Amino acid sequence: MAGTEVHPPPSQSATAPNSLQVITDPTGKILWVSRALPGRTHDLTAARRHRIIATCVRVGTPVLPDLGYVGAGGTFAVPHRRRPRQDLAGQRSINRAHARLRYPVERGIARLKTWKIFRHARRSPTWLTQAAKAVLTLESYR
Numbered sequence: 001m002a003g004t005e006v007h008p009p010p011s012q013s014a015t016a017p018n019s020l021q022v023i024t025d026p027t028g029k030i031l032w033v034s035r036a037l038p039g040r041t042h043d044l045t046a047a048r049r050h051r052i053i054a055t056c057v058r059v060g061t062p063v064l065p066d067l068g069y070v071g072a073g074g075t076f077a078v079p080h081r082r083r084p085r086q087d088l089a090g091q092r093s094i095n096r097a098h099a100r101l102r103y104p105v106e107r108g109i110a111r112l113k114t115w116k117i118f119r120h121a122r123r124s125p126t127w128l129t130q131a132a133k134a135v136l137t138l139e140s141y142r
Contacts, residue, residue: 018128021046022112028104030112030139033132036125043068064102112139 017039023032034050047053047069056063057074070078079098080091112118117131 018125019043019046020128020132021050021052022109023052024105024108026101026104028108028111030108030136033112033136036128036132038125044070044072047072064098064105066102 018036019039019041020036021034021043022030024030034046034052037046037049041049043066053072053074053076055061056076061075063069063072063076065072065076065078067079067081069076070081072078077098079095082091112135115135117135118128
């Protein structure tokens with residue numbers, strides 16, 4: 001699972017980005033895309049608003065999120081944060097293992113962002129939600 005921002009093209013810099021929450025399977029196949037929220041929404045807030053955390057805890061699904069979900073608790077295995085002047089070898093190896101398991105998720109999100117409709121996302125979050133659902137349907141046939 002990861003949160004991603006859909007940025008408008010540089011010529012539309014006054015337009016704010018939108019935020020989508022994406023859930024993939026371990027191979028990177030996109031399973032679910034949330035409705036769009038304003039880009040200023042933090043990933044953890046968006047996950048709570050969409051009830052992703054509560055659902056994963058209730059079902060018991062292990063989740064490998066990025067550092068945007070620190071404090072989610074439950075079944076969310078967040079990598080260790082490196083503090084200044086603190087370099088523990090154990091934490092580094094755990095973070096590497098986490099990254100190895102997580103890279104298909106990032107590939108799935110990168111695949112989602114290749115759709116041209118997201119590069120021209122200058123519209124409201126409601127419009128982007130409909131576009132994301134359409135892309136999810138098309139991706140399921142790929």
